[in-house]
Amino acid sequence: MIEVLGKVDVAAIAAKKKLSSQFFRKGIIIALFSGLMYGFYSAFLTLGMKNGVWADWYGANTAALSVFVITYLLGALGSAVNDICSAIWAMIVAAVKGKFGDFLRCINSVPGRVMILAALIGGPISSTAYVVGLQMAGSIVIPITALCPAIGAILGRILFKQQLNKRMTLGIIICVAASFIIGSTSIGADAQKGAFAGICIAFIAALGWGFEGCVAGYGTSMIDPEIGITIRQATSGIANLIILLPIFGIMAGNAKLSMELAYQAFTSGSSMIWFAVSGLCAYLSYMSWYRGNSMCGVALGMACNGTYSFWGPFCCYIVLGIIFGMDGWALPPVVWFGAIMMMFGILVISMNPLDLFRKRDTEI
Template sequence: MDVKEKLYQKNLSMAKKGLLWGLMGGLLYGISPMFQTLGMGTEPLSSGAVLGLCAIPMIVGCLQDFSSGIWVLIPNLKNGKGREYIRSVKTKPGRFILLASFFGGLIAMAGFTLGVYFAGPVYPVAISATFPAIGAVLSRIFLKEKISGRGWCGILLCVAGAITVSWAPPSGDTYPNFYLGIACAVLASVGWSLEGIISCAGMDFVDPEIALGIRQFASGTMFLFVLPFVASGVNLKAFGLLFSTLPTMAFVFIAIAGFGAGIGYFYYYKCNNVCGASRGMSLNIIYTLVSAVLSVVFLGSAITATFIIGIIVLLSGAVMVVGKPSELLSLRDIR
């Protein structure tokens, strides 16, 4: 075997690992919506709606991002990488990660938690999974990533599946703000697609685990700054609810959601770094299936026939976008 063939095999092996990391990221992130829902339905958060429609989801987003940041910080400290946080933030790639934190954290995470709050843990999750379609287009424009004809067909299927999922709301009046939740999920989709593009550019020079640690803490801090504005009127009541949540079971649920999000994001960032942003995002949406199954089994969430059809179409589109491992080798070549 010559040197060129050895290099090819090495790169192919890394591409396959990237696929595995992407799937693991999606599987782990899939547990978060269920535990978010449990946290929002537990005291004191379950009685916090009097502060306004946005207060509880924003508090959950803040606590979850800080929790996931701590989960990621632990192995980084263990591996002696604690100083890399400060060093990386001072660099240009580090500032890319901070910008990604704004879109993926404050914008997307807020949209996602609002969507789950308004429409339950099943439908917004599926809608937010359209972010690979948006991300693939942006990756082609800004990162020059290659997308085959099959990939474009997969993107169209992702969009068609998302539309089908949200076509008919669940019966009953459990979620009177259902379509507002769907709109928030669309916002999350846009935010996550922008995060994938920007963070992928930053991780060319910053280790994925450090980039993720910066992302989570930066996002949590951004949530803290906006909390005074999400309650009814500009005041500090949201802070009071946040701190009163810490010693309760509600925070335990949110911390578990943070674990799923933190470790899931860890593998998602590693996948993006190896396979490119568009493939990483497409693999990650396996979280929709995991979340739907967990929500139906453990929360008794209701689903419609259109949801089942839509999720099948959406996941089929994601598979088409992913392609074969060998195609990942030239995915991030710049032309």
């Protein structure tokens, strides 16, 4: 009888290990998918800002708008339109799953307010800086924004006294070195006009997202990820529309200009199609990231999501450069090397890469 029970226990343990292994691998796949979706989000967002009324704003009729408006106000508007579309997708999914009431109740809770704070940091500031950098320098800025895990690790050490060991320090050094390699392509005669300024603005996005990650980590530990992301995207989109855009309009000398441009953007059907797609990709990216983190661990999930430093330029090149035949989206080999180097640095910050092999050994 004891021998039979022993065999049952061994079989049960083996089955549990197999299920855990499958769950872990599925989490990695989902987290990697989040990085891919972020790449497509970047591509379709840019495509939306190349069509419809946006083509007039950035094209032959640019004389009607000042350089400040074209550079910053339109960047904030593009971010706002995308985040509003993403929030609508999130609300639709929440309603279908019967969670819309939870979304409304969570807004005024402590974790809900934390998510709102995180969204105000990562939305109006970082998302706008990302869009502005993307329009000024192209997909070269995407690996630069992937510095956010390194910045998050540094800020976590400063603000919350979190551990910053030698391995994490090495990963930060690798990421910084990769950013210098990528940034070097923006200096010189062959560099795209505005590339250096775009990369500098992209650093602002990385800083804001790194700080957002520190703040949102607390909120998402106490709230359903689907609800948290709905709060985040809705807050970001609304804050862009009613706070940042009017501020830029006032700075441009016309307080009504921002609302006039917003109305034209939301009623431009040929561009809104692509913003709807970019919003869906942004929602899927965030959702896959949080879900993957819960399945394979935050550290490895962060590293897998960080692959957008590669997928971003790749998706932009495929969608914009090859499918739609737009010039300027091909990148030199040194940028691809820097992007892969950035991915490795993020992995080193998040975890000891050798643990991947140790994990596999213990599961077999």
